[in-house]
Amino acid sequence: MVPPGAAVRAARPADLAAVAGIHAHYVRHTVVTFAEKPRTEAEWEQLLAEVTGSGLPFLVAELAGAVVxxxxxxxxxxxxxxRFTVEDSVFLAPEATGRGLGTALLGTLVAEAGRAGRRQMIAVVADTGEGASAALHRRLGFAEVGRLTDVGHKHGRWIDTLLLQRALPAPDPDPE
Incomplete structure (x- = not known):
């Protein structure tokens, strides 16, 4: 599932400068996130601690040794x-799209969230008209369960969100 030359692994504090840079691009130049101000690296450190501290996965994709x-x-x-339902967030550096990394990240996230005992995953996808994020989620078994109309306003336009959902794989039963 992971493309050749790439790796998906648990995020570490040393990865967060790259994570912040990737996310900042989408905050500043797109409407795929409704954030209007990029998170600082310290805010990413806090989020990493909160997510992993609650037993949930925070992953990075690497390509040629760089977090992308x-x-x-x-x-x-x-x-x-x-408490048994989670929301996913998936972002790729613009130059890393179209290589299967989104599929690898989301597929691993789904599996790990299931292993963490969660039962459902929700995706809230900005309907920007390009459709790549919704298509990624559909490929991995998400179904559209709703639309919220004109709920976001960013860069001078109103944006709908699609709600997609999928059941998570049950954790492996205890072999003993």
């Missing part, structure tokens, strides 16, 4: 009844 993408699963909502 990241993905993480975070709680869907704060209310306790939602």
């Amino acid at each position: 993408g990241f993905a993480y699963a975070a709680p869907w909502r704060a209310k306790p009844a939602y």
Whole structure:
């Protein structure tokens, strides 16, 4: 599932400058994220600690030794009844798209979130008209379950979001 010459692994603090740079590109130049201000490296460190501290995966994709993408699963909502549901975030450096890295990241994220005991994954995808993110999620078994119309406003335009969902694989049963 991981393209030749690439690797998907757990994120480390040393990766966060690259993660911050990748995300900042999308914040500044696109509407695929509704963030309007890039996170600082310190804010990424806090998020990494929160995500991994709750037993959820935060992954990076490497190509030729450089971090070119990241993905993480975070709680869907704060209310306790939602504790088995997570939301995914997947971002690739613009020059790394179209190489199968998004599929590798999201596929690994789905598997690891399932192993972490979560049952459902939600994707909230900005409907920008280009469709790559929704297509990625559909390839990995997500189904569209809703649309929120004109819920985001960024760079002078109103943006819908698609809600996609999939069940996560159950953790392997204890062999004993």
